[in-house]
Amino acid sequence: MLRVENLNVNFNTFDGQARVIDGVSLHVQEKETVGLVGETGCGKSVVMKVILRILPIPPGEVAGGKVTFEGKDILHSSEDELRTIRGRSISMIPQNLTSLNPTLTVGEQLTDTLVTRANPDLSLVQYYRSRSDKELCRELREKAVQILRDVALPSPERVMKSYPFELSGGMKQRIMIAMALSGNPSLVLADEPGTALDVTTQNVILELLKTKTREKGLSVIYVTHNLAVAAENTQRTYVMYAGQIVEVAGSNSMFSDPKHPYSIGLIESIPKLTGSDPQGIPGRIPSYYQPPSGCRFWPRCEHALPICKKEKPDSVKIDGHIVNCHLFD
Amino acid sequence: MRSNLSPSGMKRVKAISRLDGFYGEEIRRMMYRFRRNKLSLLGLAWFVVLTFVAVFAYQLAPYPEDASTPHFYEMFKPPSLEHLLGTDEAGRDVLSRIIIGSQISVSTGLLVLLLAVTIGVPAGLASGYVGGALDAFVMRVADVIFSIPPLVLALCVTVVLTPSLEHSMIAIAFAHWPWYARIVRGEVLHVKEEGYVEAARSLGASTPYIAFMEILPNVLTPIIVRMSLDLGYAILILAALGFLGLGARPPTPEWGTIAGVGRVHLPSRWWITTFSGLAIFITVLASNLLGDGLRDALEPQVE
Numbered sequence: 001m002l003r004v005e006n007l008n009v010n011f012n013t014f015d016g017q018a019r020v021i022d023g024v025s026l027h028v029q030e031k032e033t034v035g036l037v038g039e040t041g042c043g044k045s046v047v048m049k050v051i052l053r054i055l056p057i058p059p060g061e062v063a064g065g066k067v068t069f070e071g072k073d074i075l076h077s078s079e080d081e082l083r084t085i086r087g088r089s090i091s092m093i094p095q096n097l098t099s100l101n102p103t104l105t106v107g108e109q110l111t112d113t114l115v116t117r118a119n120p121d122l123s124l125v126q127y128y129r130s131r132s133d134k135e136l137c138r139e140l141r142e143k144a145v146q147i148l149r150d151v152a153l154p155s156p157e158r159v160m161k162s163y164p165f166e167l168s169g170g171m172k173q174r175i176m177i178a179m180a181l182s183g184n185p186s187l188v189l190a191d192e193p194g195t196a197l198d199v200t201t202q203n204v205i206l207e208l209l210k211t212k213t214r215e216k217g218l219s220v221i222y223v224t225h226n227l228a229v230a231a232e233n234t235q236r237t238y239v240m241y242a243g244q245i246v247e248v249a250g251s252n253s254m255f256s257d258p259k260h261p262y263s264i265g266l267i268e269s270i271p272k273l274t275g276s277d278p279q280g281i282p283g284r285i286p287s288y289y290q291p292p293s294g295c296r297f298w299p300r301c302e303h304a305l306p307i308c309k310k311e312k313p314d315s316v317k318i319d320g321h322i323v324n325c326h327l328f329d
Numbered sequence: 330m331r332s333n334l335s336p337s338g339m340k341r342v343k344a345i346s347r348l349d350g351f352y353g354e355e356i357r358r359m360m361y362r363f364r365r366n367k368l369s370l371l372g373l374a375w376f377v378v379l380t381f382v383a384v385f386a387y388q389l390a391p392y393p394e395d396a397s398t399p400h401f402y403e404m405f406k407p408p409s410l411e412h413l414l415g416t417d418e419a420g421r422d423v424l425s426r427i428i429i430g431s432q433i434s435v436s437t438g439l440l441v442l443l444l445a446v447t448i449g450v451p452a453g454l455a456s457g458y459v460g461g462a463l464d465a466f467v468m469r470v471a472d473v474i475f476s477i478p479p480l481v482l483a484l485c486v487t488v489v490l491t492p493s494l495e496h497s498m499i500a501i502a503f504a505h506w507p508w509y510a511r512i513v514r515g516e517v518l519h520v521k522e523e524g525y526v527e528a529a530r531s532l533g534a535s536t537p538y539i540a541f542m543e544i545l546p547n548v549l550t551p552i553i554v555r556m557s558l559d560l561g562y563a564i565l566i567l568a569a570l571g572f573l574g575l576g577a578r579p580p581t582p583e584w585g586t587i588a589g590v591g592r593v594h595l596p597s598r599w600w601i602t603t604f605s606g607l608a609i610f611i612t613v614l615a616s617n618l619l620g621d622g623l624r625d626a627l628e629p630q631v632e
Binding site for chain 1: 523524525527528529530531532533534535537538541542543546547
């Protein structure tokens with residue numbers, strides 16, 4: 001359904017060209033939930049933004065690759081075509097809680113979403129006219145309340161009249177999920193939902209998202225830095241490092257039996273109740289201005305071979321995993 | 330619990346804690362910051378009085394018909410109980426003319442601002458949000474206008490358009506809109522990076538919707554502050570054009586025009602120019618004080 005092929009994204013800045021996404025390929029099938037896992041700054045969100053074409057260009061630049069969604073070429077669609085896709089076919093659940101406008105009430109933002117969705121080519125004059133249509137407004141409000149009730153928000157009528165700062169983080173996250181699902185999309189990009197919340201609320205939110213998407217039979221891409229979350233919520237997981245996909249496998253198999261040294265490091269860095277202290281991965285994500293030659297992970301890899309510095313590893317299929325690593329050649 | 334607050338401080342704390350929502354408290358906080366600045370209260374008071382006077386000008390003026398009717402047997406009477414601010418070269422009561430002139434000054438001042446804002450704000454929104462060549466074009470035009478002193482520019486434009494009150498209003502708005510464009514552009518550059526703009530885009534909102542509904546409400550504060558400061562300048566430049574004979578034509582009781590006509594009779598018949606000039610002076614001062622107070626109240630981080 002969604003297919004990203006060999007995507008390359010550069011950022012042109014004063015310091016030079018940052019090659020942030022380097023040959024990422026991934027696909028999502030109908031009703032499939034897919035995880036995209038990697039540490040902060042590895043380019044997960046950039047991929048999501050390219051899929052929706054909301055990456056700021058410049059400084060960003062899509063240098064190569066192909067994104068197709070249900071046969072449509074996203075990278076060569078016009079802005080008008082994209083607006084009919086955004087929120088209707090593909091919608092995104094943003095990661096930070098500032099994604100609600102502080103100057104508008106939740107009700108206004110929800111009903112506006114519904115109005116603009118009903119007619120993507122609504123002009124401003126038509127928009128203002130629709131706002132003064134009492135009959136329409138009542139209908140929209142009822143629908144908005146219904147949508148809020150659907151994500152189990154307590155007292156939706158009160159929430160409708162509230163400004164975002166009057167609500168808790170969990171409520172805001174629920175509203176954003178409601179907004180993203182209100183257009184009946186077929187693909188949801190969940191960009192680290194609930195990361196800004198405490199762990200218990202995050203669990204509730206993820207559970208809600210899981211039941212909602214399953215109920216409607218949606219495809220989902222979960223972006224997260226936590227492999228355990230991906231294992232629990234998705235069928236297939238991509239592990240990403242420094243703008244490259246390093247391993248793809250079924251989520252359970254990925255969690256129990258990771259192959260790539262980076263995936264192993266990610267699992268070992270999850271704190272456990274018993275056993276030894278979590279082992280982190282030494283070092284940091286490399287500079288994108290001068291990424292390491294060959295495999296981008298070799299400076300941090302404890303199994304690095306001489307060839308790793310020289311050549312980019314090819315994909316190797318092993319036990320149902322697709323691994324990009326010289327260790328398995 | 331012992332409190333070391335003064336009684337008025339306690340009262341204020343209680344007043345604030347009685348409010349249910351944070352929003353009400355925030356408004357109270359603004360009111361408090363505004364009230365703390367006594368001079369800005371004076372500025373506000375002057376505008377309240379001025380608005381009142383302008384609305385009821387014909388009821389308040391001692392000789393309402395003096396706006397237009399000359400009385401040649403009462404020329405150049407110095408201030409007296411009968412004519413508190415004296416009479417002018419056509420025997421008209423100066424106080425009445427100033428009171429009725431307040432209608433022109435206030436309404437034209439506001440209209441000029443409205444015009445400048447309706448041009449400047451959309452220009453700034455487009456410039457900041459769309460960026461690129463449009464941004465460069467709007468900002469270079471603004472730079473050109475900035476490089477000419479507003480009075481000189483307004484003067485030139487008025488002369489080109491043929492002098493009249495309407496044309497001087499257009500000229501002043503023309504000299505002022507780039508300020509709004511630049512303020513709005515700067516704010517938009519900041520606001521458009523916010524999460525909610527990206528979220529709106531990801532939900533398929535159109536560019537005009539994002540510009541006017543998502544961004545504009547978040548950039549209103551500096552516009553309001555700038556307007557309160559500019560109101561005085563707009564009135565001042567209007568008066569200056571009137572004074573130079575390029576604004577309202579002489580029988581019209583516009584403050585600058587009154588002062589300009591009275592200038593010929595200085596210094597012996599001082600009251601005509603002095604009192605109309607004083608009205609302009611106080612209004613400009615009040616606008617500045619009000620603007621300063623509003624800035625402190627609405628944008629406390631600037632303090």
